[in-house]
Amino acid sequence: MKKILGIGNALVDVMVRLDSDNFLKEMGLPKGSMQLIDTQFAKDLQGKISDFPKSISAGGSAANTINGLANLGVETGFIGVVGKDAMGKYFSDDMLKNKITPHLTQSNSPSGVATAFVTPDSERTFATYLGAAMELNENHLNEEVFKLYDIIHIEGYLVQNYDLVKGIMKLAKKCGLKIALDLASYNVVESNLDFIKSLVNDYVDIVFANEEEAKAFTGLEPHEALDSMALSCELCIVKLGSKGSIVKMKEQKHIIDIVPSECIDTTGAGDMYAAGFLYGLINNYTIDLCGKVGSLLAGKVIQEMGSKIQPTVWNEIKKEI
Secondary structure (H helix, E strand, O other): OOOEEEEOOOEEEEEEEOOOOHHHHHHOOOOOOEEEOOHHHHHHHHHHOOOOOEEEEEEOHHHHHHHHHHHOOOOEEEEEEEEOOHHHHHHHHHHHHOOEEEEEEEEOOOOEEEEEEEOOOOOEEEEEEOHHHHHOOHHHOOHHHHOOOOEEEEEHHHHHOHHHHHHHHHHHHHOOOEEEEEOOOHHHHHHOHHHHHHHHHHOOOEEEEEHHHHHHHHOOOHHHHHHHHOOOOOEEEEEOHHHOEEEEEOOEEEEEOOOOOOOOOOOOHHHHHHHHHHHHHHOOOOHHHHHHHHHHHHHHHOOOOOOOOOHHHHHHHHHHO
């Protein structure tokens, strides 16, 4: 089986349930977005939520996808930077527990923390303190590590570091890896549109986007956006939330239904969809079946709080696949 390498922000997720949108408005956090916050904002935020009900898990978009793949039995690795602190150890230990090879660098800076606020409609809003994670740079890219893998999955949040992401893609192509890019967040796409378009045209083989990201990328509605994006890459996927997903490769286009489930929290749904899709891809499934496996994983993760599927559920998933 092919091996998959993930690269992205090594973060610990703090999940906070809210009973309304009021706290988001108070903190100036646009609902449904991912906002980068500085050290002072992070300290203020942690103070304000100290008494809120919350849970903690290892996170980061690409790391979540790699976690899903590892739990399906795929050989995986992850490149990132963590601090020499409790959160950094928690992240590294979680990788080892899930049989992911951690290609991690330790920094003297605090580890990154992504605080996700989940509102009653199950929408999530991220306030992300990157900390040590943002120190990831082209010096952390090792050709010998890249050569161990067949596909690299890159989270779109990294595209804000132009030198890094271009360095990743150039080295991946040199080493013969397929490149999968998750566009990550509509506001990231809007802020870096020309650069992302050049990356997709020149390097990327597989693009994952949700409805808002696809519109930010093309200015078009989902089906037209898919057709447009698929002209620039080998395979394109647009995730439509409760309306399923659409996928296109060359002249093949498929509409994929959701797997019905009770939605508690949408955090990690897109990441797990990518894990399921990539799992199908490396097992030579048809692209519609890849999408169905992606929908299965997405449907499982939204049934619980956080970005991870619980260990007891994975055997059930493997049987369903």
